[in-house]
Amino acid sequence: MVSSGNMSNLVLEIKNLTRRFGVFTAVDDLTLSVNAGEVFGLLGSNGAGKTTTIKMLTTLLPPTSGEARVAGFSITTQAVGVRRAIGYVPQAVSVDGSLTGYENLLIFAKLYDLPHREQQARIAEALDFMNLAADAKRLVGEYSGGMVRRLEIAQSTLHRPKVLFLDEPTVGLDPIARDAVWKHLIDMRANYGTTLFFTTHYLEEAESHCDRIAIMHQGKLDALGTCKELEASLGPGHTLNDVFVHYAGSALDTGNNFRAVSAERATAERLG
Amino acid sequence: MTATFIHPLTSFVQKTFVITEFELRKLRHDFTELITRALQPALWLLIFGQVFARSGAMHTGNIPYLDFIAPGILAQSVLFVAIFYGINVIWERDLGIVQKFLASPTPRAALVLGKGFSAGIRTLSQAVIVYSLSLLLGVKLNWSPLALFNVLVIVILAATLFSTFSLVIACIVKTRERFMGVGQVLTMPLFFASNAIYPTDIMPGWLKMVSHLNPLTYVVDALRTCMLAGSPSTLGLSLDYAVILMTMTILVFVGARLYPRLAT
Numbered sequence A: 001m002v003s004s005g006n007m008s009n010l011v012l013e014i015k016n017l018t019r020r021f022g023v024f025t026a027v028d029d030l031t032l033s034v035n036a037g038e039v040f041g042l043l044g045s046n047g048a049g050k051t052t053t054i055k056m057l058t059t060l061l062p063p064t065s066g067e068a069r070v071a072g073f074s075i076t077t078q079a080v081g082v083r084r085a086i087g088y089v090p091q092a093v094s095v096d097g098s099l100t101g102y103e104n105l106l107i108f109a110k111l112y113d114l115p116h117r118e119q120q121a122r123i124a125e126a127l128d129f130m131n132l133a134a135d136a137k138r139l140v141g142e143y144s145g146g147m148v149r150r151l152e153i154a155q156s157t158l159h160r161p162k163v164l165f166l167d168e169p170t171v172g173l174d175p176i177a178r179d180a181v182w183k184h185l186i187d188m189r190a191n192y193g194t195t196l197f198f199t200t201h202y203l204e205e206a207e208s209h210c211d212r213i214a215i216m217h218q219g220k221l222d223a224l225g226t227c228k229e230l231e232a233s234l235g236p237g238h239t240l241n242d243v244f245v246h247y248a249g250s251a252l253d254t255g256n257n258f259r260a261v262s263a264e265r266a267t268a269e270r271l272g
Numbered sequence B: 001m002t003a004t005f006i007h008p009l010t011s012f013v014q015k016t017f018v019i020t021e022f023e024l025r026k027l028r029h030d031f032t033e034l035i036t037r038a039l040q041p042a043l044w045l046l047i048f049g050q051v052f053a054r055s056g057a058m059h060t061g062n063i064p065y066l067d068f069i070a071p072g073i074l075a076q077s078v079l080f081v082a083i084f085y086g087i088n089v090i091w092e093r094d095l096g097i098v099q100k101f102l103a104s105p106t107p108r109a110a111l112v113l114g115k116g117f118s119a120g121i122r123t124l125s126q127a128v129i130v131y132s133l134s135l136l137l138g139v140k141l142n143w144s145p146l147a148l149f150n151v152l153v154i155v156i157l158a159a160t161l162f163s164t165f166s167l168v169i170a171c172i173v174k175t176r177e178r179f180m181g182v183g184q185v186l187t188m189p190l191f192f193a194s195n196a197i198y199p200t201d202i203m204p205g206w207l208k209m210v211s212h213l214n215p216l217t218y219v220v221d222a223l224r225t226c227m228l229a230g231s232p233s234t235l236g237l238s239l240d241y242a243v244i245l246m247t248m249t250i251l252v253f254v255g256a257r258l259y260p261r262l263a264t
Ligand SMILES: Nc1ncnc2c1ncn2[C@@H]1O[C@H](COP(=O)(O)OP(=O)(O)OP(=O)(O)O)[C@@H](O)[C@H]1O
Pocket: A021, A026, A044, A045, A046, A047, A048, A049, A050, A051, A052, A053, A255, A256, A257, A260, B264
C-alpha cells in the first residue's frame, strides 16, 4: 500500500470511517488519504459501499463512527465548510429537465454566492468549456445523455471546488460521450487543480485516468495504490482486471440491490 | 474559492427566493395543469353550492350560503393543490436532484421555504378561478385593494403551509405510493373538520374542538373576512394570521430538519 504526501497537501483524510444500516455494515473502518490535484478512482462491485462512502464525504449521510476531513473541514462538525469546498455529481441524473441548461447553471451560481458581476462570465465559460454553448437555451429534458453529464459537471464546478466527487460519471454513456466527459474532467484538473474523486465500474477508465485507485469489497478497503503497483503486487503479467477479480471476488458480485439498480435504470431512462 | 462573508439571515432570505424563482421558472409549460385545477372548485361552487343554497339546509346567518362557501372553496382548492406538492420532491429524490442541492451550502430551511413559496404563488391561479366563479354566481365580494391584497397574502401563506406539510410527509414516507396514500387519507378529514362548507356552530362538540385545531379553519375564516363584503369574521383576522404564520414557521423548521433524510 502506498500513501504519500505531506499533511498540508492532503485534500481528503479519511480515518476509520464506518457506516452501518441496522446491523449491516456498508462501509467498514475505511482509512485513506488523497492528495490535492490527484485523480482518485474508487472501484468495487455493486454494493461494495462506494456510494455510501461518497455520501458521507459530501455530508449527505452522517457516519456511524470515524471521521473525515475534506479540504481541511470536518464532515461531522464543519459540514457547511465542506459543502462550500466540494462539487458533487450523484449517480443518478441531477440536473432539472424542465429548466434550460443555462438556468440549471444560473441557480447554482446564485446558491454558491458567486459575485453578481462574475456570474454571467463564469456560466459562459463553463458552457464553452463543456461544449454546451449552442444548447444553453434548450430545455435539459431534450439533452442527450452525454450532454446531461457534461452539464452536471459544469454545474458542480462553477464555484471551482477543491474536490469534485463523481459517482459513476460515465455510466450509460456511449464510448464517444465517455471520452468527451473524461477530456473535460482532465482539462479541468489541469486548469484549476481540482481533485477528482470518482467511482466507476469501467476498469479501463480507471487505468487510463487515475493517479491511484482503491478497491472496496463488502465495505472494506482491500487494495490501494497506482495501477502499476497493484498489478505488480500480484506478480508479473497481471492486468488490472486480475487485480479486481482478486480483491473484489468477481466483476459481477452479489449484493446488488434494488435501489442501486432502479437508480441506474432511472439514469439510463433519462439519458435514454 | 469565492466565499465572501454573508450574514446568515440575508443568505437565508436570498436563497429562499432563488429556490422560489427557479421553481416558478419550471412552470412555463404547465398550462394544462391550470385548466384541470379549475375543474374542482367549479364543481363545488356550481353544483354542491347551488343545490345546498336552494335547499336552505345550512344556516349561515345573514350571509347567503353561496357567499358563505365561496371562500371555503378557495381554501379547499388551495389545500387540495398544495397537499400533493411533496410528490415533486420524491420525484427529485429518485433522480439525484435533492442530493445535489443538499450537498450545496444552501440553508436547508431556504430549500424548504423556497419550494413552499413557489407552491404558494402557483396556487394564486385558484384565487382567480374562484373569484371569476363568484362573480358569475352573484356573490357579494369585497373589492377594496386592501381586502384583495389580504386575500393574496392569505392564499400564498396557506399554500406555503400545506405544501410544506406535504413536504414533511414526503420526507417521512419517501416513496410515491405511500405518499399518495397518506395524502388522500389526510385531505378529506382536514376539509370536513373545518368551517369551509358549514359553520362550526352546527358541528357536534368534539368536531368543533377538532376544527379549532385545524389550520384550514383559520385560513377559511381569514378568507371569509377579506373576500366578502361585510367582513364576517368569527375568529378575528389577527388570530387567523397568527395561527397560520405560526403553523407555517413550525412546519418549515420541521421540514428543514427532515429534508436531509431524502438524501440518505
Ligand atoms: N439507506 C440505506 N439503507 C439500508 N441499506 C443501504 C442504504 N444505502 C445503502 N445500503 C446498503 O449498503 C450497501 C452499499 O451500498 P452502496 O450504494 O454504497 O454500494 P455501491 O458500491 O455504490 O454499489 P453500486 O456499484 O451498485 O452503486 C448495499 O448493500 C446497500 O444495500
